[in-house]
Amino acid sequence: MLKFKDILYVFSDSTDNSRALAKAVKVAKKNEAKLTVLFTLTDETMPDSLGFSKADIATFIEGKELERDEIIAKYAEDIAIEKDTLLSNAYLDVIEKVQQSGFDLLIKPTENEGLLSRLFGSNDMGYLRQCPCPVWLINHAEEKSDNTVVAAVDVDDNYPAHEREVRAKLNLEIALTAASIALSKGATLKVVSIWSSQYENTLRDFGLLKKSNEEIAENVKEAEELHGKNFTRFIDTIKAELGEEQFAALAVEQVSIKGAPREELPKYSKLINADLVVMGTVARVGIPGLIIGNTAENILYRLNQSVLVLKPEGFDSLVD
DSSP states (O other), X not given: OOOOOEEEEEEOTTSOOHHHHHXXXXXXXXXXXXXXXXXXXXXXXXXXXXXXSHHHHHHHHHHHHHHHHHHHHTTTTTOOEEEEEESOOOHHHHHHHHHHHTOSEEEEEOOOOOSXXXXXXXXXXHHHHHOSSOEEEEOOSOOOOOOEEEEEEOOOOOSOHHHHXXXXXXXXXXXXXXXXXXXXXXXXXXXXXXXXXXXXXXXXXXXXXXXXXXXXXHHHXXXXXXXXXXXXXXXXXXXXHHOHHHHHHHTOEEEEEESOXXXXXXXXXXXXXXXXXXXXXXXXTTOTTOXXXXXXXXXXXXXXXXXXXXXXXXXXOSXX
């Protein structure tokens, strides 16, 4: 079962909340967690006809509170929900509340701003970059999926020792979180790792460094074998953590793909019609505010699935 016990759901009136809120309620109920619904205030909240008199404003606020009580009442039989209000929809203001209250998971619907067909808007990317707790962005579109959860991990060991340790812990947390979600919903779990042969294109095409096809093929083979050993070792670790019974119930599939993560992970997730991708946001460990990294951000811009994004140990948000 997931470890999350204090969940914040961010209710935005700029998008459809029905699917995401129902998911948040289900997650909280299964984990016996506390759920707070934070109603935010956006331009869409304020009607053009609203005047500036105290009476008009009071009437509007009263009506809005009744509306919000009705939303929460729909789930009263499932779980007790606390209600909160924020006179803003900016991710910075919400993150401050997360920091003050110590929430351990933030859930919200995606806010597609129509930017080049990207699922996640700029506000969503702000949460992914700076929120100190895991962020679950739920695609509000009612699309059928194959009930598959993808755990995206990086088993490459070509990092400094201290960074390998942080990445190893994050990889394990990603896989176990994805496994818990998959078990709770009867989904299959695909653990995906994408690899490449370092300098392959340079050795193939660049002047003095150019190598023969045979030499390049040998380098690629060595990279593939090393990745395979690291990946199998990681899968064995997951199996040991979950136990034989749960590992078998998940029908865990080990998926190794050659190529660039920013291209191959979104492509694969779309191919299998996954409904959730669980991933991390490590860039350079120990650099506050730069944890998301170019690779993770490029992946997120290309994904069209709901995502649960975990931060590495030692993450330090720049939001004060």
